[in-house]
Amino acid sequence: RVEASVIYTSTSEDFFQILVLLYDVTEIYAVEKMQMDFLSNASHELKTPVTAISGFAETLQAGAKDDPETLNQFLDIIQKESKRLTELIQDVLSISRIESQSVTKQQMTELDIAEVVDEQLRTLQQMASVKHIALINQIPAGQIQRTDEKKLVEIIKNLVSNGIKYNRPEGTVIVDYEATPHEWTMKIKDTGIGIAQNEQARIFERFYRVDSSRTKQVVNGTGLGLAIVMELVQSLQGQISVESQRGVGSTFTVTFPIKQVE
Numbered sequence: 244r245v246e247a248s249v250i251y252t253s254t255s256e257d258f259f260q261i262l263v264l265l266y267d268v269t270e271i272y273a274v275e276k277m278q279m280d281f282l283s284n285a286s287h288e289l290k291t292p293v294t295a296i297s298g299f300a301e302t303l304q305a306g307a308k309d310d311p312e313t314l315n316q317f318l319d320i321i322q323k324e325s326k327r328l329t330e331l332i333q334d335v336l337s338i339s340r341i342e343s344q345s346v347t348k349q350q351m352t353e354l355d356i357a358e359v360v361d362e363q364l365r366t367l368q369q370m371a372s373v374k375h376i377a378l379i380n381q382i383p384a385g386q387i388q389r390t391d392e393k394k395l396v397e398i399i400k401n402l403v404s405n406g407i408k409y410n411r412p413e414g415t416v417i418v419d420y421e422a423t424p425h426e427w428t429m430k431i432k433d434t435g436i437g438i439a440q441n442e443q444a445r446i447f448e449r450f451y452r453v454d455s456s457r458t459k460q461v462v463n464g465t466g467l468g469l470a471i472v473m474e475l476v477q478s479l480q481g482q483i484s485v486e487s488q489r490g491v492g493s494t495f496t497v498t499f500p501i502k503q504v505e
């Protein structure tokens with residue numbers, strides 16, 4: 244897509260001069276379209292729980308509250324939908340926050356990667372225990388990298404919690420590490436349901452959830468987790484990829500450049 248503007252014209256007796264600037268605006272339009280799509284998807288996703296909450300509350304007020312069983316059932320739904328609404332709002336705000344932050348706002352510090360991972364695995368331990376899933380940190384102590392702690396924590400938290408959510412009972416989630424002189428890599432490997440080849444690129448899209456009616460019903464989520472991870476990884480000039488096989492498991496690989504301090 245191209246836009247043009249006339250910068251300069253001049254005429255003389257013999258010829259006519261004109262200077263036209265052509266801009267390639269393909270990318271600007273693509274970004275604008277993505278933002279519009281995000282807004283319309285976000286408002287649709289936010290409206291769903293709100294409609295449910297107000298609908299069930301109204302039905303209770305209209306008389307359904309007099310039946311104790313219905314009352315409990317509807318209150319449960321209202322509570323569940325409120326929780327979903329909170330999660331959606333948090334995720335939508337996260338995306339907007341990451342987008343509006345410039346790279347210069349990054350808080351780069353030297354971190355022991357194994358320690359950061361250990362701390363996150365500890366906070367996710369309870370979630371894993373419910374399904375008897377083992378969380379294993381295979382990163383040796385003393386691997387120091389310069390990175391933004393908050394962003395790294397968010398990346399680990401999202402990937403490991405997906406590894407738990409989409410795992411089988413008694414499964415494992417292993418976090419591994421490799422480094423070369425120029426980059427360092429973290430791998431989050433699970434023994435879960437896996438992701439079909441044709442879904443693997445789509446899972447990073449905002450609000451996209453693999454439409455397996457079984458998992459969608461059983462597993463809570465907003466479909467924004469991996470989109471947030473992708474934004475965070477890119478804001479650290481890193482890359483993310485996935486390898487997966489249905490019924491066997493998935494491995495998410497995140498790679499960051501190592502910057503030599505000048």
Ligand code: ADP
Binds near residue numbers: 436464467469
């Ligand atoms: P959600 O909130 O649904 O977990 P995400 O953006 O984190 O959203 O993930 C998008 C979708 O990708 C999920 O709904 C799920 O279908 C799939 N997915 C993500 N991580 C995994 C994984 N480790 N194993 C299998 N499927 C996964």
